[in-house]
Amino acid sequence: MTPDNSWHALSLKDVCSILSVDASRGLTDAEVQLRLAEHGPNLLPEARQRPLWRVIASQFASPLIYILFVAAVISAAMGHWTDAGVILLVVFINAGIGTFQEGRAERSVASLRRLSSLKSRVFRDGHERIIEARDLVPGDVLVLAAGDALGADARLIHGAALEISEAALTGESLPVAKQTEPLGEDTPLADRTNMVYSATHVTAGRARAVVTSTGQATEVGKIASLTLQAKDPKTPLEQRLAQFGKWLTAGAVVLFLAILITGYLRGLPFGDIFMVAVSQMVSVVPEGLQVAMTIGLAVGMQRMVRRRALVRRLAAVETLGSTTIICTDKTGTLTRNEMTVTVAVLPDGRRVQITGSGYNPEGGLLAGDQPVAEDDSAVRSLTEAVALCNDASLVPPDARDSRWRALGDPTEAALLVFAVKHGVDIHALQRRWQRHAEIPFDSDSKLMVTQHRCGNAIRTVIKGAPEKVLALCGDSAGQQRFLSATEALAQEALRVLAVAEATHESVDLQQGYDALGGRIQLLGLVGQMDPPREEVKAAVEKCLAAGIRPVMVTGDHQITGLAIARMLGIAREGDMAVDGAKLDMMPEQDLRASLDRISVFARVHPAQKLRIVEALQAQGQVVAMTGDGVNDAPALATADVGVAMGMTGTEVAKSAAKMVITDDNFASIVHAVEEGRLVRRNLGKVVLFLFATSLDEVLVLMLALLLGYPLPLAAVQILWINIVTEGTVTVNLIMEGLEGDEMKCRPPKRNEALIGRESLNRLLVMVGTSVAVVFGFFHWRLSTGVSHPLVQTETFTLMAVCQWFNVLNCRSATKSALTFDVFRNWWLVGGLLLGNLLHFLVVYTEPMNRLFRTVPIPLADFFLIGALGSLVLWAEEIRKRLLSMRLPHSASA
Numbered sequence: 001m002t003p004d005n006s007w008h009a010l011s012l013k014d015v016c017s018i019l020s021v022d023a024s025r026g027l028t029d030a031e032v033q034l035r036l037a038e039h040g041p042n043l044l045p046e047a048r049q050r051p052l053w054r055v056i057a058s059q060f061a062s063p064l065i066y067i068l069f070v071a072a073v074i075s076a077a078m079g080h081w082t083d084a085g086v087i088l089l090v091v092f093i094n095a096g097i098g099t100f101q102e103g104r105a106e107r108s109v110a111s112l113r114r115l116s117s118l119k120s121r122v123f124r125d126g127h128e129r130i131i132e133a134r135d136l137v138p139g140d141v142l143v144l145a146a147g148d149a150l151g152a153d154a155r156l157i158h159g160a161a162l163e164i165s166e167a168a169l170t171g172e173s174l175p176v177a178k179q180t181e182p183l184g185e186d187t188p189l190a191d192r193t194n195m196v197y198s199a200t201h202v203t204a205g206r207a208r209a210v211v212t213s214t215g216q217a218t219e220v221g222k223i224a225s226l227t228l229q230a231k232d233p234k235t236p237l238e239q240r241l242a243q244f245g246k247w248l249t250a251g252a253v254v255l256f257l258a259i260l261i262t263g264y265l266r267g268l269p270f271g272d273i274f275m276v277a278v279s280q281m282v283s284v285v286p287e288g289l290q291v292a293m294t295i296g297l298a299v300g301m302q303r304m305v306r307r308r309a310l311v312r313r314l315a316a317v318e319t320l321g322s323t324t325i326i327c328t329d330k331t332g333t334l335t336r337n338e339m340t341v342t343v344a345v346l347p348d349g350r351r352v353q354i355t356g357s358g359y360n361p362e363g364g365l366l367a368g369d370q371p372v373a374e375d376d377s378a379v380r381s382l383t384e385a386v387a388l389c390n391d392a393s394l395v396p397p398d399a400r401d402s403r404w405r406a407l408g409d410p411t412e413a414a415l416l417v418f419a420v421k422h423g424v425d426i427h428a429l430q431r432r433w434q435r436h437a438e439i440p441f442d443s444d445s446k447l448m449v450t451q452h453r454c455g456n457a458i459r460t461v462i463k464g465a466p467e468k469v470l471a472l473c474g475d476s477a478g479q480q481r482f483l484s485a486t487e488a489l490a491q492e493a494l495r496v497l498a499v500a501e502a503t504h505e506s507v508d509l510q511q512g513y514d515a516l517g518g519r520i521q522l523l524g525l526v527g528q529m530d531p532p533r534e535e536v537k538a539a540v541e542k543c544l545a546a547g548i549r550p551v552m553v554t555g556d557h558q559i560t561g562l563a564i565a566r567m568l569g570i571a572r573e574g575d576m577a578v579d580g581a582k583l584d585m586m587p588e589q590d591l592r593a594s595l596d597r598i599s600v601f602a603r604v605h606p607a608q609k610l611r612i613v614e615a616l617q618a619q620g621q622v623v624a625m626t627g628d629g630v631n632d633a634p635a636l637a638t639a640d641v642g643v644a645m646g647m648t649g650t651e652v653a654k655s656a657a658k659m660v661i662t663d664d665n666f667a668s669i670v671h672a673v674e675e676g677r678l679v680r681r682n683l684g685k686v687v688l689f690l691f692a693t694s695l696d697e698v699l700v701l702m703l704a705l706l707l708g709y710p711l712p713l714a715a716v717q718i719l720w721i722n723i724v725t726e727g728t729v730t731v732n733l734i735m736e737g738l739e740g741d742e743m744k745c746r747p748p749k750r751n752e753a754l755i756g757r758e759s760l761n762r763l764l765v766m767v768g769t770s771v772a773v774v775f776g777f778f779h780w781r782l783s784t785g786v787s788h789p790l791v792q793t794e795t796f797t798l799m800a801v802c803q804w805f806n807v808l809n810c811r812s813a814t815k816s817a818l819t820f821d822v823f824r825n826w827w828l829v830g831g832l833l834l835g836n837l838l839h840f841l842v843v844y845t846e847p848m849n850r851l852f853r854t855v856p857i858p859l860a861d862f863f864l865i866g867a868l869g870s871l872v873l874w875a876e877e878i879r880k881r882l883l884s885m886r887l888p889h890s891a892s893a
Contacts, residue, residue, distance in 0.1 A: 007212045008192040009185045021139040026123035035137035042136045042214040140211040149201045153218045159207030161440040170555040175203040244754040296734035300679035308663045309672035316658040320676025329627040330554035335530040339410040341418035345525040357531040359404040361420035374423040382524040383422040386415035389450045389461040460502035469498035474518035493563030494527035539667040547746040558602035575599040609635035677742040689810040714853045729807045732831035769875040770802040793854045801869030809876040
């Protein structure tokens with residue numbers, strides 16, 4: 001066998017000799033069975049689905065969970081079975097929620113996958129057969145026609161006007177014309193015009209080809225294997241949690257040892273001081289954080305589903321909110337993947353703009369600001385010509401598909417739409433002018449000629465590459481003028497065709513193109529493109545305002561990619577485009593130094609896409625990679641968030657991605673980023689609230705211990721505050737909705753701590769006030785001779801009240817809790833009411849008194865406790881007011 005990449009460089013005779021096949025008869029059944037045994041079925045490698053136990057186990061892979069397990073073991077060892085049971089309950093609830101959500105996401109992704117089995121037509125033992133594509137083997141002779149999907153890589157034997165759509169493999173938006181002659185050894189994949197590849201499909205023509213590679217050996221199979229080898233990077237949230245867990249573990253150990261040493265120096269009994277140390281370890285761990293984060297990510301996941309973004313992994317929800325770079329494919333993601341005629345240049349020099357986009361024939365023609373009249377003879381001649389010299393057709397919307405669709409070559413379909421927009425009745429025109437001769441398009445001549453008869457009248461129409469058509473016109477002055485116009489249109493990312501008509505009726509097409517030389521007259525130039533989606537430009541502007549830089553990574557041509565990028569605002573002044581050949585020659589150091597100025601990577605292959613993502617990540621960027629093709633899969637798997645298209649995306653791409661956009665709309669990605677930022681903001685509020693509560697408990701207990709006071713809180717009361725008081729409002733805080741400025745803030749850095757500088761400043765105010773109020777109250781009540789059980793219950797209650805006011809503080813870093821409507825979050829209102837009710841039961845019911853070591857307190861004291869607890873709110877209000885005076889235009893957080 002020849003090396004996999006060399007089939008395109010061999011002659012047809014050598015290909016058939018190496019594969020031991022007679023191209024006129026195909027393989028025999030016996031040969032097929034032998035090759036099937038040697039090469040295996042024609043299937044792509046697939047990642048093994050994670051078993052349920054692995055999904056469950058992954059929910060426990062967090063430093064916070066490890067600390068909770070240690071706290072539970074210590075509590076159980078000391079005989080505090082209730083404390084241990086509650087902690088373990090929290091851990092397993094968290095695992096259950098995470099497992100359920102990730103399982104549901106996987107089932108949703110599976111529902112998007114097409115279950116139909118691909119069929120292939122082959123020539124075996126002299127007869128044409130239809131077989132399952134999985135049964136193809138090297139040496140099989142494929143029979144190809146328009147509409148067929150390729151199930152293996154193959155070398156063309158012969159073809160007639162064959163065109164293949166390779167967008168899913170190479171990113172090339174236009175169908176590729178194919179031929180059979182050998183090519184150079186170093187010809188890039190996208191330019192191997194004598195090969196056809198698995199995962200592509202025939203748009204026009206017919207051919208036969210001999211299969212060279214199947215399964216994992218195909219180009220698609222190689223990409224799928226590369227995807228399976230890609231490392232799944234830790235999300236920024238996982239990195240922050242790991243860092244936070246290390247600090248928390250170190251803090252808990254230091255605190256534990258400090259209490260033991262302090263107790264020893266004070267001469268306290270070891271058993272008592274050990275219990276105090278354990279209670280402090282319990283208090284320093286925010287037990288509700290892991291559950292709150294899991295629920296917060298799950299809520300974010302459901303919100304994203306409503307905005308057409310399906311997230312397969314919980315942690316990716318928050319990662320979207322941290323995204324700094326979106327590497328986006330062009331074809332079908334930024335653009336409609338529907339060719340559209342946008343401009344025509346007439347022989348008299350007029351430039352006609354065509355409105356509307358896609359295959360929907362709504363729109364019109366404008367010359368300057370004025371509509372073009374339907375009886376304009378120059379435009380009528382041009383539009384009738386492109387409708388006649390055409391093999392495509394348009395399919396109107398139906399019950400199966402609400403969009404206009406094209407059958408045949410997308411370029412020709414766009415020409416039909418152009419004609420309809422000018423009022424041409426295509427079917428009536430083609431019935432009147434019946435085609436009776438033609439020269440089909442081929443990649444060498446880059447021309448197509450059709451001849452039509454109506455009674456005794458004959459029309460001969462030519463379309464093709466401008467330089468080829470103009471060469472047949474014979475007018476050198478006119479040639480130069482129109483070649484200049486062609487170059488100007490090409491700079492606008494337009495694919496340009498020239499259209500002409502024979503001036504003599506007696507043209508004999510059997511003589512070939514020689515019969516046309518000097519006998520045709522140019523009707524005009526037609527410029528068309530795959531237009532950007534209408535909503536993408538606004539989405540790009542929203543990204544830039546949010547500090548997110550889109551970068552185009554496409555398999556299309558460099559000039560086309562850069563022009564589209566400039567239209568959409570992706571390419572800034574001074575930015576450049578780099579193609580795959582230049583990228584290969586760039587050392588890694590030069591690439592990283594140039595990344596800030598590169599807006600477009602063009603004609604790149606899968607390994608290069610992977611290199612681009614990794615280079616951006618090495619700069620500390622959080623990278624989202626969008627794509628729909630097989631060629632996008634390795635980069636999708638490696639990116640922090642891989643985003644696949646749900647409608648047009650290949651199965652390889654969907655399997656590699658962490659998120660699937662169900663409507664293939666780039667704007668939906670931006671909506672998902674906005675929801676991700678909301679999740680991240682709400683998680684920040686939760687972290688702030690829970691950490692403030694933990695610090696309150698630790699500092700109050702430490703002050704009491706150091707100053708020789710009895711314990712102000714029992715260990716079970718600490719657990720109640722951490723689980724119930726916090727739990728009734730923590731998850732509810734996650735339900736906060738969009739504030740409207742999520743996409744006006746800069747994204748966080750990858751290595752930013754879970755608790756940043758701003759949060760530390762807020763903690764200083766909230767914790768300082770709360771500790772002063774609670775410990776001051778505790779000291780005052782003891783000094784007045786009140787019994788310790790009552791003082792402990794009142795202190796326990798005051799601590800809970802402080803946390804209820806603190807949760808209102810945490811809703812915004814800058815907006816006043818007095819003006820920030822709490823009723824916009826009914827979940828939080830309900831949680832506050834439920835928390836008060838449950839605390840009332842703990843204080844005033846006998847069974848709860850015994851369990852939580854509380855005693856009833858006078859109802860009148862609740863007013864004093866409420867007033868003192870509100871000081872936490874007023875202190876934070878003063879901070880917000882001072883901040884607003886210093887930064888009047890600061891954004892809310």
